[in-house]
Amino acid sequence: MILSTQPGKLVSTSSTRAIIGASLRMGVIAAITVRRQPNNNAWDKKKICSGPGCPTAVKANPIPKSRLVIIRANFIMPVGNGIMDASLRVCEYITLPLPRSSVFSISQSHSPTEVPMTVRVRFSPSPTGYLHIGGARTALFNWMFARKHAGTFILRIEDTDQKRTVPGAVEAIMDGLRWLGLDWDEGPDIGGAYGPYIQTQRAALYQQWANWLLEHDHAYKCFCTEKELDTMRQYQKENKLPIGYDRRCRTLTPEQVAAKEAAAIPYVIRFKMKLEGETSFHDAIRGQIRFPNQQVQDNILLKSDGLPTYHLANVVDDHFMQISHIMRADEWISTAPLHVNLYAAFGWAMPLLGHLPVILNPSGKGKLSKRTQAFNDDGSQVLVKVQEFQEAGYLPQAVNNFLANVGWQSGSDEEKFTLASAVARFRLEDVNPAPSRLPYSKLDWLNGLYIQEMEPLDLAKALKPFLDGAGYEVNSEALLAVTPALRPRLKRLSDAIPFLQFLFAEQPLSLTPDQLVHKQLPEGAAAFREALTFIETVEPYTVDRLAEGLRQIGEKHSSNGKAGPFLGVMRLAVTGQEVSPPLFESLYALGRGRAVTRLQQIIDLLTA
RNA sequence: GCCCUCAUCGUCUAGGGGACCAGGACGUAGCCCUUUCAAGGCUAAAACCGGGGUUCGAAUCCCCGUGAGGGCACCA
Secondary structure, three states: OOHOOOOOOOHHHHHHHHHHHHHHHHEEEEEEEEOOOOOOHHHEEEEEEOOOOHHHHHHOHHHHHHOEEEEEEHHHOOOOOOEEEEEEEOOOEEEEEEEOOHHHOOOOOOOOOOOOOOOEEEOOOOOOOOOEEHHHHHHHEEEEEHHOOOOOOEEEEOOOOOOOOOOHHHHHHHHHHHHHHOOEEEEEEEOOOOOEEEEHHHHHHHHHHHHHHHHHHEEEEEEOOHHHHHHHHHHHHHHHOOOOOOOOOOOOOOOHHHHHHHHOOOOOEEEEOOOOOOEEEOOOOEEEEEEEEOOOOEEEOOOOOOOHHHHHHHHHHHOOOOOOEEEEEHHHHHOOOHHHHHHHHHHOOOEEEEEEEEEEOOOOOEEEEOOOOEEOOOOOOOEEEEEHHHHHOOOOHHHHHHHHOOOOOOOOOOOOOHHHHHHHHHOOOEEEOOOOOOOOHHHHHHHHHHHOOOOOOOOOOOOHHHHHOOOOOOOOHHHHHHHHHHHOOOOOHHHHHHHHHHOOOOOOOOOOOOHHHEEOOOOHHHHHHHHHHHHHHOOOOOHHHHHHHHHHHHHHHHHOOOOHHHHHHHHHHOOOOOOOOOOHHHHHHHHHHHHHHHHHHHHHHHOO
């Protein structure tokens, strides 16, 4: 009966129902569900029928899993009329054409996010300090989105809070972005068609539009002093009233306003928010978000110093800079309804919003901040500034890769990828809305992988500043010789410092005889003496020749015929480090002269 | 207090009603290799926040809790 339904057979809705009905009587059909597939990614689900009496039948007479028959039709809703492409599953997926039927009518509820032809996005930090890793992540996502859609990435400086502006911060932020390779197409340093890109230089524009709102009854002047507002908030707190501006100046009569103005009382301009109803907007990452309008304050748009607050400045700038998408941090969600209403008051089209998840402290308590010094499980300090990552010896491509993996998933199981491939696959819909901590240990792993890809010469060059910084003046030839051996041992560039310490160690090395004996090496001193002679005379003094000769000596002297035991103690003898690069490279980097000196000291120590 | 957001191994995540006794990665542990430490290879332990509901079937949809984060500034 039902199981004889063959692939390719036309099944009408009514016959589908007949099948269900008949099968239900036999106690084999459980349910039928339908999924629409408008494209390969987005799915709508609609249950069209779950056979009447089905639950009872199943409960009364449980069907073994193997006999549970499921019909499921997956079909693509055609744009026009006609037959839709469908598949029907009966125990297994089989493909069948299925005629259109009203039973299958599906509401359009899941439209794919549209990306307009011209993408213009911005990263707009406040110049209050260095580039924060969370800011860098926001910048990275904006940048990836812009590059993906061949759009424009804009750097805009939001310096309307003069009190918090720090000299040199703009340059520091730009340095951070440059180090990461996030290049901008328009910005304060390079200009652009929509400049200036520093908000304090656009003050007149904000004033103009604040006045426009005033004239069109979307805003009002507020003469409240800070003291007054503090008192108000205090009162609200004590009396458990809703916290926020009570809109007392909203109802000032024109005469009262004129009087206060005549008295030269400073004022701010506040937005006249709708008092009832709700504001909703679509978030590209979170879907629809609704706010009761009562929750939205009559926020200040223009401060008494004549500069705008963020709310006004960002709306005006995003409009005039023709920003198409706003991707900003989570913490802006609650002000989004204000912005929506501002756009509405101006009559401007709203850019698409997407609120990125915040980055949490490793403890999970609070968001990652540069003010609260945090520590990892291993006690190391949590890096927060981009510059700190650089100084710790991370590579920019590793940091980018790392950041891209937090809150976004590349769509494959590959965790290591180039920025270019991430750009190609970047979609706003794939951003995970959940806040996350930075998995720093993954950064170490990734950085190690990137280091292993480096050519020895490039790696040596990259290592140089770190060694210089530690006061180690390694000669280039020696450095280049140990670099291949060093490479797989490095997670961070700065890890090279302890490895190469032996090159600068005080003489003599602080070793004790018992550190240099090995069970498998009965005549240690003799082996060292032979090694000494060999090192003194070997020509040329190369890693390969050293390896060859010392291996032979080791094999000869060890009781198990393997070079290992000797090489181990020998390495310790010449480096004095429990952990160091391998012996041959270390000897080479040390140079013949110093190698001989150290070995002689060891022999003296053992024979004393 | 009010409002908003979020919730899968320790961590970053996959997951869009049956393919999941939940997959990958880092980290951790063990073994192999080995010249110390790494790297590399193999193996293992390790999660659907709780409770209801819808459904034949829920990690997935809905509701209620709980927890975490954010906002309620003349800061952004």
